[in-house]
Structure formats: structure tokens, C-alpha cells
Amino acid sequence: MSPTGFGDEQLPPARLAAEIKGRLAASDNELSGFWYQVRENRTAYAREVQEHLTGYPVVVLVVRKTRFDNTNAVLDDFVELLQDSKEACEKHLIGDVTTDRRAVVLLARNTLDFPQISSPVTLPAWFPRLGSRLANVIIEDLTWRAACPLNAEEAAIDQLCQLIFALEGAMLERLRPVHAQDKSAAASFWDQVKRDKDAYGSFGDFLEGVQQARRNVLNSSSYRPSVRDGSSLLARIWGKTQATSPDAMGRLAKALARALALPDSLSPSGHRSLVAILFRPPNASIPDPQSLFASSLLTTILATCQLITAAAHADAYPRYPVPLIRSTSFDLRQTLADARQTLIILDPCTG
Numbered sequence: 001m002s003p004t005g006f007g008d009e010q011l012p013p014a015r016l017a018a019e020i021k022g023r024l025a026a027s028d029n030e031l032s033g034f035w036y037q038v039r040e041n042r043t044a045y046a047r048e049v050q051e052h053l054t055g056y057p058v059v060v061l062v063v064r065k066t067r068f069d070n071t072n073a074v075l076d077d078f079v080e081l082l083q084d085s086k087e088a089c090e091k092h093l094i095g096d097v098t099t100d101r102r103a104v105v106l107l108a109r110n111t112l113d114f115p116q117i118s119s120p121v122t123l124p125a126w127f128p129r130l131g132s133r134l135a136n137v138i139i140e141d142l143t144w145r146a147a148c149p150l151n152a153e154e155a156a157i158d159q160l161c162q163l164i165f166a167l168e169g170a171m172l173e174r175l176r177p178v179h180a181q182d183k184s185a186a187a188s189f190w191d192q193v194k195r196d197k198d199a200y201g202s203f204g205d206f207l208e209g210v211q212q213a214r215r216n217v218l219n220s221s222s223y224r225p226s227v228r229d230g231s232s233l234l235a236r237i238w239g240k241t242q243a244t245s246p247d248a249m250g251r252l253a254k255a256l257a258r259a260l261a262l263p264d265s266l267s268p269s270g271h272r273s274l275v276a277i278l279f280r281p282p283n284a285s286i287p288d289p290q291s292l293f294a295s296s297l298l299t300t301i302l303a304t305c306q307l308i309t310a311a312a313h314a315d316a317y318p319r320y321p322v323p324l325i326r327s328t329s330f331d332l333r334q335t336l337a338d339a340r341q342t343l344i345i346l347d348p349c350t351g
Contacts, residue, residue, distance in 0.1 A: 009039075009323075009326070010036075010037070010038060010039065010040070010045075011036075011146055011322060013045055013048035013049040013051075013052055014048075014052050015146070015148075015322075016036060016049055016105075016142070016146065017049050017052030017053050018052075019142060019146045019147070020034055020049075020053065020056075020058060020103060020105060020142075021053070021056060023103075023140075023142075024056065024058065024099075024101055024103050025099075025101075027101050027103075029101065029118070029135075029136055029137070029138065030100060030101060030102065030130060030133075030135050030136075031101075031102050031103070031104070031123070031130060031135045031136075031137050032101065032102070032103040032104070032137070032138070032140070033078060033103070033104050033105075033106065033137055033138065033139035033140065034103060034104070034105045034106065034139070034140055034142050035105075035106045035108065035111075035112040035139055035140065035141040035142065035143070036105065036106070036107055036108075036141070036142050036143055036146075037107075037108060037109065037110060037111050037141075037143040038107045038108070038109070039109070042062045042107045042108075042109070043062060045107060046060045046061070046062050046105075046107050049105065049107075050092065053092075055095060055096040056095050056096075056103075057092070057093050057094060057095030057099065057101070057102040057103070057128070057129075058092065058093070058095070058102070058103040058104070058105060059085070059088050059089050059091075059092040059093050059103075059104055059105070060092075060105040060107065061081060061085050061088065061104060061105065061106055061107070062106075062107050062108075063081065063106050063107065063108040063109075067080070067081065068106075068108070068112060068114075071114040071115075074114060074116070074139065075119055075121045075137060078104075078121065078137065078139065079121060079122075079123070079124070081106070082104070082123070082124060082127065083124055086124070086126060089104075089127065089128065090126065090128060093127070093128040093129070094128050094129075100129075102128070102129065102130065106139065111141055111143045111144070112139060112141040112143075116138050116139050116140065116141075118136045118137065118138040119136065119137060119138070120134050120135065120136055120137075121134070121135060121136075121137050122134050122135075123135055143323075144321055144323055145321055146321065146322050147319035147320055147321055147322065148319055148320070148322050148325055149311075149314040149315070149317070149319050150307065150310050150311040150314040150317055150320070150325070151311040151312070151314040152322070152325060154322050154325045154326040154329065155307070155311055155325050155326075155328075155329045156329045156330075156333065157307075157308055157311045157329075158221040158222070159221075159329075159333055160304055160307065160308055160329060160332060160333060160336070161220060161221050161222055161223040161224065161308060162220045162221050162223070163304075163333055163336040163337055163340070164223065164225075164234060164301065164304050164305070164308070164336055165214075165217065165220040165223040166220070166336075166340055167301075167336050167339055167340045167343075168210075168214070168232065168233050168234050169214070170339075170340045170343040170344055171233060171260070171343060172207060172210060172211060172214075172233060173343070173344075174260050174261075174343050174346065175207060175233075175259060175260060176207055176211075178259065178260065178261040179203060179204060179207065179259075180204075182261075183203075183204075185258055185259055185261055186203045186255075186258070186259035187203075188254075188255035188258065188259075189203075189252075189255040189256050189258070189259040190202075190203040190206070190259075191255075192240055192251075192252055192255055193236040193237065193239075193240050194206070194236075195230060207233075209231065210231065210232055210233050213231045213232060214232070224305075224308055224309065224312065225238055225305055227239040227242070234301055234305065237256075237298060237301050237302075238301060238302055238305040238306075240252060241298050241299065241301070241302040242302065245281075246279050246280065246281040246282075247281045247282075249279060249281065249295060249298060249299070250281065250287065250291065250295065252298060253287070253291045253294040253295035253297075253298055254290075254291050254294070256294040256297065256298065257290040257291050257293070257294040260294070260343070262289075262290035262293060262294065262346075263290075263346065264289075264290075266289045266290055266293060266342070267289070267342075268289040268292060268293075270293065270296075270335075270338040270339065270342050271334045271335050271338045272292075272296045272335065273296060273299065273300045273303065273331050273332055273334075273335040274328075274331050275299050275300060275302075275303040275331075275332075276295060276296040276299045276300060276335070279295075279299040280295075293339070293342065296335065296339070297339050300332060300335045300336060300339070303332060304332050304336065307328070307329070307332070
């Protein structure tokens with residue numbers, strides 16, 4: 001299993017239209033400008049966005065000439081584009097929705113690199129409802145600001161669930177034969193993840209219990225470990241990493257590396273998630289490849305479980321920029337897939 005790449009990085013037209021509808025409803029300005037970067041066919045993209053905005057006083061325009069490249073002339077360029085697009089503006093800015101707010105969507109090859117503040121501009125005399133008026137306009141670049149909830153399609157939560165379930169399976173396939181050959185290999189790791197009055201008397205019993213619990217998972221795309229019941233390997237790791245500081249994570253990583261019998265020949269070339277770098281303890285020496293792999297594994301499991309759970313309660317959390325959600329999910333998926341593949345190719349006993 002491999003993570004799905006970014007594919008088409010831009011928002012689907014329907015998603016951009018929904019974002020604009022929400023921002024238009026929340027706007028205090030009579031006229032809003034929204035900029036969005038489109039790398040492919042802007043004409044076709046504009047047509048689709050406009051269709052999804054049918055009935056709303058919004059016009060979608062394509063920036064074609066060399067415009068909006070001077071911070072002091074942005075609004076002059078804006079008015080010039082309106083003049084060149086009179087027919088489209090008159091057609092779409094009337095709208096069927098009862099509102100005093102209107103919006104102009106600008107699709108361009110590039111992002112709008114200038115910081116924008118609300119500035120007054122005199123609109124053309126023919127401009128629907130606001131003709132010859134002095135209106136305060138701000139053009140907001142939505143390329144990096146269009147937001148979505150944590151459970152949005154871009155988060156690929158189903159893929160994260162599948163990948164983390166598959167990773168747990170690969171870890172178990174490694175842990176079981178290593179433990180059968182050397183009972184002491186997982187002693188330190190078990191000491192750290194076992195609980196007071198644990199239902200399992202030994203690490204071997206725990207592995208068997210986890211394997212049995214996995215058989216009850218009918219759909220891995222909705223798999224969510226539970227720290228409360230601790231019936232999975234991932235749940236134990238998640239619970240332990242939640243309570244472990246970055247400084248103490250190294251000890252847990254070394255214990256996991258030994259439990260997995262990671263070999264000295266382990267390649268350090270596998271993808272490491274950004275969260276693994278962010279969790280790196282201050283002033284830490286460069287760890288050996290085994291500890292580095294185990295540390296990345298622990299922090300990536302922590303971050304993935306946190307995101308999966310937060311997505312299940314997305315209404316309790318803010319919306320975040322789509323590129324951030326997409327790239328965060330992709331980074332985690334790539335790390336999970338690489339880690340699983342690394343474990344699979346190791347010899348069960350010798351590494």
C-alpha cells in the first residue's frame with residue numbers, strides 16, 4: 001500500500017465556490033475581491049466555478065494581461081479588468097440572492113504577492129447596484145487561505161486509517177518472531193507500555209490479544225485505536241507517547257528499536273515526517289539509524305492517531321488551510337507507508 005500523491009493540487013471548482021459563498025456571507029464589505037491561482041486551464045476552471053455560483057452575485061474573471069504586478073496599482077488594475085469584463089459583470093453581479101454584498105473572483109497563473117488592505121475605489125457607472133459608488137475593496141488571495149475542516153477529503157482520513165492499520169500489522173509480524181526467539185528483546189518496551197493491573201501478564205500474551213482484536217476489524221478505512229481500552233499496539237504506543245516529553249522519547253525509541261530487532265544495516269533513507277523533526281529533543285546528539293527510525297515511527301503514530309481522532313470530532317475544531325491539511329496528511333501517509341515497507345523487507349529473525 002502506498003499513499004496517494006497530491007494529484008491535482010488546486011481546489012475542485014465546487015470547493016472554491018463553496019468557500020466564496022461562505023466568505024461572501026460573512027463579509028462586511030459591499031464588494032469583495034478573491035484571488036485564486038490556477039495552473040491549468042483557467043477558462044474551463046472559471047466556467048465551472050461560475051456554474052457553481054449560479055444565483056449568487058459573484059462574477060468569475062480570468063486575469064490575462066500583465067496586471068497586478070505593482071502594489072500601488074492593484075486597484076487601478078482591478079477597475080480596468082472590470083471595464084474589460086463589463087458584459088460578464090452585468091450578467092452575474094445581479095444575482096438572485098437577496099444581499100447587498102457582491103464579489104469578484106480573479107483567477108490567475110500566480111499568487112497575489114502583495115499584502116492588501118481595504119482601500120476605496122470608484123466603481124464604473126454601469127456596475128450593478130454599486131455604479132459610480134466609492135467602495136472599500138480588499139482583494140484576498142485564497143490560494144493559501146481557503147480552509148476546510150479536519151475531516152475534509154483532502155485529509156484522506158480513510159487512507160490514514162488503512163495505512164496505520166497496515167503498519168501495525170507489519171510491526172506485529174516483526175515483534176512476534178523476535179519475541180519468540182528472544183524474550184528479553186521487548187522487556188524494556190513492554191515495561192513502558194504496559195499498564196498497572198494490565199489484562200495481559202506478559203508481552204507475548206499482549207501480542208496474541210492484539211492479534212485477536214485485529215480480527216474483529218472489518219473495515220480498516222475506519223480503524224481508530226482506543227487509548228482507553230488499550231487493546232491494540234498502536235493504542236499503547238499512542239498513550240505512552242502522549243505522556244512522554246521529547247527529551248524522554250529517545251528512551252522509548254531505543255526500547256522499540258530493540259523489540260523490533262532493527263539491524264545495524266538499517267537504511268536511514270526512509271521518509272521521516274515533519275512531526276518527527278519537530279519532536280526532536282533540544283541539544284540531542286545524532287541518534288543511530290535504529291533509534292532514528294523508531295523515533296520517527298513513534299511520533300508519526302502519535303500525530304496520525306491524533307489527527308484521525310480530531311477528524312472524528314471535526315466540528316469541535318477550527319478549519320485550516322487546505323494546502324496545510326493536504327500536505328500534513330500526505331507527509332504522514334508517506335512516512336507510514338515507508339515504515340511499513342521497511343519492516344516488511346527485514347528478515348523475521350536476523351534483520
